[in-house]
Amino acid sequence: MSTEELIQELKANIIEVLNLEDVTPEQINSDEPLFEEGLGLDSIDALEMVVMLEKSYGIAVQDIEETKKAFASISALAAFVAENRTK
Amino acid sequence: MSDRVPVVTGMGIVCASGSNKDAVWSSLMAGIPATRPLTILSSTRHGDAPVGEIREDLDTLCGKRLRGSRSDKLAYAAAIQALSQAGFSEGTVGDIGPRAGVVMGCTVGGELGTERVLANLMQRDIRRFGPLRYHECASSADLCATSFGCFGPTTTVSTACSGGAMAIAVAGEMVRDGVADLVIAGGSDSLCRLTVDGFGSLFLLDVDGTKPFDRDRAGINLGEGAGIVVIESRESAERRGASVLAVLSGWGTSCDAFHATAPESEGKGAELAMTKALHAAELQPEAISHINAHGTGTRDNDQVESRAIKRIFGSAIPPVLSTKGLFGHTLAASGAIDAVISIESLSRGGPPQSVGFREVDPEIGLAPVQESGSARQDHVLSNAFGFGGNNVSLILSHPDLLAAEKPVSVPLPEATQRGRLFVTGLGAVTHWGGTADALFEACSAEGAEPSPYDIGAPLTPGQTMAYHCAEAFGASEMIAPRRRRRLDRIQLMALVAAGGSCDADVLESVPGDRLCVAFGTGLGATAATAAFIEPLCENEEGLPSPQKFTNAVHNALASQVAIEHGARGLNSTMTHREVSFENALWHGAAELASGVADCAIVGAVDELTPYLLSAGKRWGWWGESSPKLLPLSDNLSGRQRALPGEGATAFCIMPEAHAESRLAELVCTATGRFFLTPEAHLDADREALWVEAILAEKGVSLDQIDLVLSGANGFAAVDDMYRAVVDALGARLGQSIRHGAYKHLCGEFQAASAFGMAVAVGLLTDRVSPSALLAPEGDCRVVVLYTLSESGTRAVTCIRRPEDGA
Numbered sequence: 087m088s089t090e091e092l093i094q095e096l097k098a099n100i101i102e103v104l105n106l107e108d109v110t111p112e113q114i115n116s117d118e119p120l121f122e123e124g125l126g127l128d129s130i131d132a133l134e135m136v137v138m139l140e141k142s143y144g145i146a147v148q149d150i151e152e153t154k155k156a157f158a159s160i161s162a163l164a165a166f167v168a169e170n171r172t173k
Numbered sequence: 174m175s176d177r178v179p180v181v182t183g184m185g186i187v188c189a190s191g192s193n194k195d196a197v198w199s200s201l202m203a204g205i206p207a208t209r210p211l212t213i214l215s216s217t218r219h220g221d222a223p224v225g226e227i228r229e230d231l232d233t234l235c236g237k238r239l240r241g242s243r244s245d246k247l248a249y250a251a252a253i254q255a256l257s258q259a260g261f262s263e264g265t266v267g268d269i270g271p272r273a274g275v276v277m278g279c280t281v282g283g284e285l286g287t288e289r290v291l292a293n294l295m296q297r298d299i300r301r302f303g304p305l306r307y308h309e310c311a312s313s314a315d316l317c318a319t320s321f322g323c324f325g326p327t328t329t330v331s332t333a334c335s336g337g338a339m340a341i342a343v344a345g346e347m348v349r350d351g352v353a354d355l356v357i358a359g360g361s362d363s364l365c366r367l368t369v370d371g372f373g374s375l376f377l378l379d380v381d382g383t384k385p386f387d388r389d390r391a392g393i394n395l396g397e398g399a400g401i402v403v404i405e406s407r408e409s410a411e412r413r414g415a416s417v418l419a420v421l422s423g424w425g426t427s428c429d430a431f432h433a434t435a436p437e438s439e440g441k442g443a444e445l446a447m448t449k450a451l452h453a454a455e456l457q458p459e460a461i462s463h464i465n466a467h468g469t470g471t472r473d474n475d476q477v478e479s480r481a482i483k484r485i486f487g488s489a490i491p492p493v494l495s496t497k498g499l500f501g502h503t504l505a506a507s508g509a510i511d512a513v514i515s516i517e518s519l520s521r522g523g524p525p526q527s528v529g530f531r532e533v534d535p536e537i538g539l540a541p542v543q544e545s546g547s548a549r550q551d552h553v554l555s556n557a558f559g560f561g562g563n564n565v566s567l568i569l570s571h572p573d574l575l576a577a578e579k580p581v582s583v584p585l586p587e588a589t590q591r592g593r594l595f596v597t598g599l600g601a602v603t604h605w606g607g608t609a610d611a612l613f614e615a616c617s618a619e620g621a622e623p624s625p626y627d628i629g630a631p632l633t634p635g636q637t638m639a640y641h642c643a644e645a646f647g648a649s650e651m652i653a654p655r656r657r658r659r660l661d662r663i664q665l666m667a668l669v670a671a672g673g674s675c676d677a678d679v680l681e682s683v684p685g686d687r688l689c690v691a692f693g694t695g696l697g698a699t700a701a702t703a704a705f706i707e708p709l710c711e712n713e714e715g716l717p718s719p720q721k722f723t724n725a726v727h728n729a730l731a732s733q734v735a736i737e738h739g740a741r742g743l744n745s746t747m748t749h750r751e752v753s754f755e756n757a758l759w760h761g762a763a764e765l766a767s768g769v770a771d772c773a774i775v776g777a778v779d780e781l782t783p784y785l786l787s788a789g790k791r792w793g794w795w796g797e798s799s800p801k802l803l804p805l806s807d808n809l810s811g812r813q814r815a816l817p818g819e820g821a822t823a824f825c826i827m828p829e830a831h832a833e834s835r836l837a838e839l840v841c842t843a844t845g846r847f848f849l850t851p852e853a854h855l856d857a858d859r860e861a862l863w864v865e866a867i868l869a870e871k872g873v874s875l876d877q878i879d880l881v882l883s884g885a886n887g888f889a890a891v892d893d894m895y896r897a898v899v900d901a902l903g904a905r906l907g908q909s910i911r912h913g914a915y916k917h918l919c920g921e922f923q924a925a926s927a928f929g930m931a932v933a934v935g936l937l938t939d940r941v942s943p944s945a946l947l948a949p950e951g952d953c954r955v956v957v958l959y960t961l962s963e964s965g966t967r968a969v970t971c972i973r974r975p976e977d978g979a
Contacts, residue, residue: 105658129435130659133375133719141716150376 092164103138116160144172176408179348182415184513185254188398189225189500201525207500208394219373222380225396225501242283243363248313251399259403260415265322274325274353275318276343278336278360280505282310285365292710311749315964324846325353328749328756331727333559338508342424344404354409359509361399371722383470385495386541388534390470396501400509417572419516425449428744429562430735433723440481446564454568458486465511465555468495479537492542498529508557515553515569522547561732592829596837600673602666602821607647613940620917628783637786640818640920661701663780670821671734689742689770690731691761693753693777695923697727700782742770754927755968758842776823777924804885804914815886818920822927835975837937842970843867855894861901875906879953884960885914886921913948926960
C-alpha cells in the first residue's frame with residue numbers, strides 16, 4: 087500500500103470511528119494538526135483512534151502519551167502506522 | 174432552627190484496608206497499601222493494574238445470606254455497622270422508621286452480575302437471568318430501607334465518583350429541610366469489568382500503583398467498598414440520646430459543564446464546590462484543619478484540584494490527604510468512605526498518611542500529608558469529583574463545636590423566603606416527536622398505537638410491541654453535528670427535552686453558577702453500557718470503545734445537559750426506579766428553595782433496549798398479545814400485561830422572583846416507602862393519610878384536588894393498587910376523587926412519571942382534557958401526580974394553576 091493510499095484509508099477510518107458526519111476526506115489536510123485546531127478533536131477521540139489502530143492495523147498501544155505524538159497530523163499518523171503495523 | 178443541624182451519629186466502612194472502622198484506621202496508620210492483583214474477574218483486558226479488592230466473604234460481613242448484588246452487600250455490611258454505632262442494636266431503626274430515609278450513591282450497581290449473565294448470553298445460554306434483578310443501582314438503597322425499617326425518602330444518587338458524597342449532601346438537605354429526621358447515607362460500588370476495562374481503555378490505570386499528587390503519577394487504582402453514615406437532626410440525636418460524632422456543617426455542589434470526562438483545566442468547578450461548602454458552613458478557609466482531597470492520582474485531577482485549593486487557601490494550605498493510594502479509588506463509595514475517614518480523624522487528632530507520593534510535582538507544588546500528626550481538628554473539607562464534572566465538597570466539624578458560642582448555622586442565609594416555585598417551560602421527546610406541542614396535539618383517550626420493536630441478537634430474536642420514539646425527534650436540528658457525533662440516543666433525547674424546556678432569554682438571565690440540572694433515569698444508558706461490554710464478553714480479543722464507557726455512566730445525561738446550557742450549579746442524577754423523576758424534581762426544587770440557584774432544569778429519561786425488552790418479557794411484565802395499553806379499564810383480566818415505552822421529559826423550574834412565564838406552580842413533591850398490611854399488600858388507608866399530610870403541609874386540602882394522575886398501566890395488579898389509594902383518599906374526603914392515567918399515551922418505562930407531569934401541566938394550561946387521561950371531564954386547577962414503584966417506594970407531587978396559590 088502506498089503512503090497516499092494509507093493516508094486516504096486513515097482519513098476514511100477516522101471519519102468513520104469518530105462519527106465526523108460533517109467532514110469529507112478532502113477536507114482533512116494531511117499536514118494540519120488533528121487536535122484542538124484543525125479537526126478540533128479531543129482526548130476521547132485520541133482513545134478511539136487508539137482502538138482503531140489496534141483493530142485495523144494490529145498496533146497495540148502501551149504508552150498513550152508517546153502515541154499521541156503520532157496523532158499530530160494524518161501524515162505523521164501514516165508514517166507511524168507504516169512503521170508499526172502488524173496487519 | 175438549629176435543632177435541624179445535620180449531625181453524624183454512626184458510621185460504617187468496608188474497603189480493601191479493612192472491614193470495619195478500627196481495622197481500616199490501623200491499616201491506614203501503618204501506611205501499607207491494600208491494593209493487590211485482581212482476582213474477582215478473569216480475562217479482563219486491563220487486569221494487570223493492582224486493585225483494592227475485598228477478599229473477605231460478604232455474607233460473613235453482612236452476618237447473613239442476602240439476595241442482592243455485590244454492591245448491595247457491601248452497602249449493607251457498612252450500614253449495619255453505622256446503625257449499631259448510632260444505637261440501633263436490633264438492626265432496625267424502630268419507631269423512627271416513618272421519618273427515616275436512605276440515600277445511596279452508586280455507579281455500577283449490579284453490573285458485575287449483569288456481565289456474567291451477558292457472558293452466558295453470548296454463549297447462547299439463556300437460563301440464568303436472576304442477577305439482572307439486582308442490576309439497578311437502586312437495589313442497595315432498597316435493600317437497606319427494607320432491612321432496617323426505613324419508610325422515609327429512599328433514593329439513589331448516581332453522579333459517578335462523587336455519588337457517595339452527593340448522597341451525604343442530599344441526606345443533609347433532607348434533614349435540614351425537615352423531610353426526614355434521620356437518613357442512612359453513603360455509597361457503595363463493586364469492581365466489575367465495565368470499570369476495570371473502562372478506565373483501562375482511557376489509559377487511566379497505573380500498573381505500578383497509584384501515586385496521588387506525585388510528579389510521576391500515572392493514574393488510578395480501582396477499589397471497591399462502601400462507606401455509610403447515619404445523618405440525623407441534632408434534635409433527633411438528642412432525643413434518642415445518641416452520641417454525636419460530627420456535624421455536617423456544610424456542603425457545596427457544582428458542575429464543570431465542560432467535558433464528559435476531563436476536568437476543566439483551571440479547576441473552577443472544584444473551586445465553586447469548595448467555596449459553596451465554606452459559605453454554607455459560614456467558615457473562612459483558615460478554619461479548615463485538613464483537606465481530604467479527591468486526589469485520584471491521575472495527571473488531570475490532581476493538578477486541577479491543587480489549582481482550585483491554591484486559589485481558595487492561598488499560601489496557607491492546610492494538610493492535604495489522599496486515601497486513594499491505600500485502598501484504591503472506590504468510585505461512588507469513595508466520597509462516603511472519605512467522609513467516614515474525615516469524621517474518624519476529627520476524634521483521632523488528624524488525618525492518616527497519604528501513600529504512593531514520592532516527589533513534588535513542580536507543576537503542582539503541593540505534597541500530601543506524609544505522616545499522621547496529632548493536632549486538634551475542627552473542620553475537615555472532603556472533596557469528591559466525578560465524570561461529567563460533578564463536584565461535591567462536604568465540611569465535617571468536631572462535635573464540640575455544637576456547644577460553641579456561634580453554633581453551626583442552618584438553614585442557608587439566602588433561604589430567607591424563596592416563595593413559591595413555578596414550572597416555566599416544558600420539553601418532551603415522545604413517540605410523536607421532539608416537542609411538547611406534538612405530545613399535546615396527539616393526546617386522546619384512545620391512547621397511542623404501539624409498533625413492533627425488534628429485539629434481535631444477542632438475545633432471543635423476536636418482536637415486542639412497544640411505544641418507541643421515532644428516529645427523528647429533532648436532535649439533528651437542535652444539536653450541532655460536532656456535539657452530536659459522540660452522543661448516544663438516550664443523551665440526545667435528554668438534550669432535546671431539556672432544550673425544549675428552557676427559553677434562551679431565560680437562560681441568558683441566569684448566571685451559570687446559579688443554574689442547576691437534576692435528571693432522573695431508571696436504567697440510564699443501558700445501550701452504551703451493553704455496547705462497551707458486549708465485545709469483551711464475546712471474546713478475549715474484543716475491543717470496546719472508550720467513548721461508550723464515558724457515555725455509560727448515568728450522570729452523562731445531566732452533565733451533557735449542563736455542558737449544553739453552561740449550567741455550573743448542582744448537577745444531580747437520581748436513579749430510583751419509577752420515582753427517579755420525582756427524586757430529581759425534589760432535588761432541583763430543594764436547591765432552588767435553599768437559595769443557591771435561580772433556575773433548575775429538571776427531567777427524566779429512559780430508553781428501550783433489547784435487554785430491557787427481553788428481561789421484561791421473561792418476567793411477564795409485557796406480553797405479545799396486548800394490542801394496546803389500557804390503564805384503569807374495568808375488565809382487566811389477570812392476564813393483561815403492560816407495554817414498554819420510552820421517552821424524555823424536562824421542565825424549567827424557577828422561584829417566584831425569577832419566573833416570568835408561569836405554566837404551573839410546583840406546590841410540593843415528596844417520596845418515601847409505602848406501608849404494607851399484615852397480608853403484605855399496599856396499605857391504602859395509611860397511604861391516603863400520608864398523601865393528605867404531605868398536601869396539608871402546603872395548605873392543600875383533599876377537597877381541592879381536582880384529579881389524581883397515577884401510573885396505572887393496564888397490569889391488573891398495578892392498577893388495583895392505584896385504585897385502592899385513590900379510593901382511600903375519596904373515603905377520607907367523603908366523596909370520590911377523579912382518577913386519571915397517562916401510560917396509554919407513553920407506554921411503561923421508569924421515567925414515565927415525568928411524562929405524567931407533562932400531561933398534568935397540559936391539563937392546567939388547557940392543552941389536554943381530562944377525558945384524554947381517562948378521567949371524567951371537569952375543571953382542573955389542582956392536580957396530584959402519584960407514582961408507585963415495584964420495589965415499594967412511591968412519590969406524590971402536587972401542581973396547580975399559577976394564579977391559585979397567591
